[in-house]
Amino acid sequence: MPTSEQDFLAAIDRHFPNQAEGILLGRGDDCAILDMQGGALGPLCVSTDLFVEGAHFRRSYFSPADIGHKALAAAASDLAAMGAAPIACALSLVLPPDGPGGVDDAFLDEMLAGMAALSNRLGLPLAGGDLSRGPALILDLCVFGRPGPSGTLLRRGTVRPGDELVLVGEAGLARAGLLALEATGRAACEAMPAATAAHLRPEPRLDDGQLLAGLPGVRALMDVSDGLARDLPRLVGLESGLGAELKLFEHMLHPEALAFFCAQGHGPVEAFMLGGEDYSLLAGVTPEALSGVLLALPVARHIGTVSAAPGLRVNGADFTRAGFDHFG
Amino acid sequence: MPTSEQDFLAAIDRHFPNQAEGILLGRGDDCAILDMQGGALGPLCVSTDLFVEGAHFRRSYFSPADIGHKALAAAASDLAAMGAAPIACALSLVLPPDGPGGVDDAFLDEMLAGMAALSNRLGLPLAGGDLSRGPALILDLCVFGRPGPSGTLLRRGTVRPGDELVLVGEAGLARAGLLALEATGRAACEAMPAATAAHLRPEPRLDDGQLLAGLPGVRALMDVSDGLARDLPRLVGLESGLGAELKLFEHMLHPEALAFFCAQGHGPVEAFMLGGEDYSLLAGVTPEALSGVLLALPVARHIGTVSAAPGLRVNGADFTRAGFDHFG
Numbered sequence: 001m002p003t004s005e006q007d008f009l010a011a012i013d014r015h016f017p018n019q020a021e022g023i024l025l026g027r028g029d030d031c032a033i034l035d036m037q038g039g040a041l042g043p044l045c046v047s048t049d050l051f052v053e054g055a056h057f058r059r060s061y062f063s064p065a066d067i068g069h070k071a072l073a074a075a076a077s078d079l080a081a082m083g084a085a086p087i088a089c090a091l092s093l094v095l096p097p098d099g100p101g102g103v104d105d106a107f108l109d110e111m112l113a114g115m116a117a118l119s120n121r122l123g124l125p126l127a128g129g130d131l132s133r134g135p136a137l138i139l140d141l142c143v144f145g146r147p148g149p150s151g152t153l154l155r156r157g158t159v160r161p162g163d164e165l166v167l168v169g170e171a172g173l174a175r176a177g178l179l180a181l182e183a184t185g186r187a188a189c190e191a192m193p194a195a196t197a198a199h200l201r202p203e204p205r206l207d208d209g210q211l212l213a214g215l216p217g218v219r220a221l222m223d224v225s226d227g228l229a230r231d232l233p234r235l236v237g238l239e240s241g242l243g244a245e246l247k248l249f250e251h252m253l254h255p256e257a258l259a260f261f262c263a264q265g266h267g268p269v270e271a272f273m274l275g276g277e278d279y280s281l282l283a284g285v286t287p288e289a290l291s292g293v294l295l296a297l298p299v300a301r302h303i304g305t306v307s308a309a310p311g312l313r314v315n316g317a318d319f320t321r322a323g324f325d326h327f328g
Numbered sequence: 329m330p331t332s333e334q335d336f337l338a339a340i341d342r343h344f345p346n347q348a349e350g351i352l353l354g355r356g357d358d359c360a361i362l363d364m365q366g367g368a369l370g371p372l373c374v375s376t377d378l379f380v381e382g383a384h385f386r387r388s389y390f391s392p393a394d395i396g397h398k399a400l401a402a403a404a405s406d407l408a409a410m411g412a413a414p415i416a417c418a419l420s421l422v423l424p425p426d427g428p429g430g431v432d433d434a435f436l437d438e439m440l441a442g443m444a445a446l447s448n449r450l451g452l453p454l455a456g457g458d459l460s461r462g463p464a465l466i467l468d469l470c471v472f473g474r475p476g477p478s479g480t481l482l483r484r485g486t487v488r489p490g491d492e493l494v495l496v497g498e499a500g501l502a503r504a505g506l507l508a509l510e511a512t513g514r515a516a517c518e519a520m521p522a523a524t525a526a527h528l529r530p531e532p533r534l535d536d537g538q539l540l541a542g543l544p545g546v547r548a549l550m551d552v553s554d555g556l557a558r559d560l561p562r563l564v565g566l567e568s569g570l571g572a573e574l575k576l577f578e579h580m581l582h583p584e585a586l587a588f589f590c591a592q593g594h595g596p597v598e599a600f601m602l603g604g605e606d607y608s609l610l611a612g613v614t615p616e617a618l619s620g621v622l623l624a625l626p627v628a629r630h631i632g633t634v635s636a637a638p639g640l641r642v643n644g645a646d647f648t649r650a651g652f653d654h655f656g
């Protein structure tokens with residue numbers, strides 16, 4: 001089998017053309033964009049996101065409601081990553097049979113309640129789906145969106161050297177939560193409430209994404225699901241020859257993550273760069289637009305600049321460690 | 329866990345409202361319809377379809393290309409079932425790890441090739457998707473469509489007493505293929521080429537669906553995936569109080585299916601009514617429109633009439649056996 005997501009995507013590209021009539025934007029960004037030819041809603045953003053037991057979550061420390069919440073949150077974050085407004089979602093659900101490892105009615109009810117609460121809050125009503133038995137609990141969420149009030153959808157790979165990099169949300173916090181939950185189970189929720197919540201109950205930044213899409217000078221946007229080390233090269237464009245020069249400070253790491261990673265002997269820069277699943281937004285903005293973006297979105301932080309040379313540099317040194325590969 | 333798909337759908341309905349702004353048609357039909365507010369393409373049809381190893385297919389007699397083909401064919405049939413024209417699809421793929429039960433590169437390549445061939449032929453380019461490791465091979469296909477040249481999308485539950493029922497395609501043939509493949513494996517392909525092909529390589533009837541959507545007097549349409557006994561009540565409307573009166577003849581069953589089921593001691597009516605996964609189309613048409621439909625679509629067959637009384641009657645007798653529940 002392919003050893004990385006990259007190998008798999010190459011296999012997909014060998015078999016399926018990535019341009020076709022009716023598709024404005026094909027594979028490779030947070031969402032695909034379908035051409036709706038002039039409707040009042042504009043084009044349609046679609047994205048699917050798998051949430052697989054054993055690969056993405058464990059029932060030993062995810063409550064049923066956490067599972068329902070996070071499956072939808074991760075998918076909805078792909079809409080946020082385009083600056084899109086939500087329309088609807090669809091759920092394909094694989095349920096294991098009864099017995100050990102099975103799912104009973106109460107579990108299913110809580111899981112759906114957790115998903116429904118987020119669905120209502122985000123304005124992502126459930127329009128359809130499918131159901132099957134299978135060997136594990138698997139949720140596949142498909143989300144549909146459209147341009148927000150600004151009419152703009154933001155993509156990756158559209159930055160230029162000198163553009164400023166802005167992060168909206170945490171980096172490394174969810175990974176601290178994951179590692180603590182793996183080490184001590186649900187007890188970690190008391191010791192590290194913010195970090196565990198970041199892993200169990202991430203909040204997709206749909207409002208922030210639409211706000212960014214409406215600001216002048218915001219040239220590119222994505223969500224950070226695999227960590228900055230892996231996702232930053234995707235924002236600046238994998239074939240662009242561009243890179244990024246970051247300036248990171250210890251205080252940029254959430255105190256819970258700082259304490260956790262320091263106790264494990266990891267530096268804050270590594271923790272910041274390698275953390276996955278924070279579902280923060282990463283934007284590339286023109287130098288002139290930077291102050292306006294930081295004023296409009298106080299939670300946003302300036303973390304660096306797009307450089308003309310490829311590769312990542314952090315605080316003046318090359319950063320070559322890879323981020324989080326869900327598939328690897 | 330819920331013991332039937334019906335229980336599960338009831339749980340979904342408890343948690344998620346089925347009407348929302350932007351959704352023209354919610355859960356319960358072959359596709360959901362999203363309101364695109366006046367675009368040249370009209371509204372958007374979306375549907376997702378799970379294809380799960382062990383539940384929907386076995387690798388012992390599905391070739392990798394068969395798996396890729398059928399996963400997409402079953403999903404595309406939901407577009408045919410609305411009379412929709414294809415736009416694009418998305419694939420969420422769960423791959424088992426290496427070793428026994430794993431999937432190697434050659435397998436993946438053939439599977440994608442089988443899917444790509446159908447994708448090209450149908451005009452359903454792959455616009456996106458997701459990938460994860462997991463305990464079994466699972467494909468979840470999301471398909472997107474739009475009204476065809478007629479501008480019409482056809483639904484279920486919109487027939488009236490006296491409407492005529494028309495079947496486009498086989499009934500019972502794919503189930504004969506499934507049972508033969510389960511009994512003798514791939515060797516069944518030589519003995520029963522049509523039946524095994526119906527199970528392994530079904531053809532979604534996208535052209536027939538669009539043609540029906542353009543004919544006068546066609547009031548309702550669906551695809552038959554769970555067998556007529558289960559699907560006919562869905563076409564006439566689960567809460568309508570209506571039923572159907574069918575007239576079936578031995579010659580309506582494909583010769584391979586007739587021979588197979590007779591050898592097993594099953595009557596042709598049972599075989600015709602209980603077979604699943606034929607992906608035929610079932611239409612309800614006004615009495616005046618019947619001859620026009622049969623002329624325009626020579627493969628279509630008149631199988632009965634919508635009745636004012638609930639329940640199914642076949643050749644004058646009540647038919648109460650349930651069809652195929654993928655989930656049960």
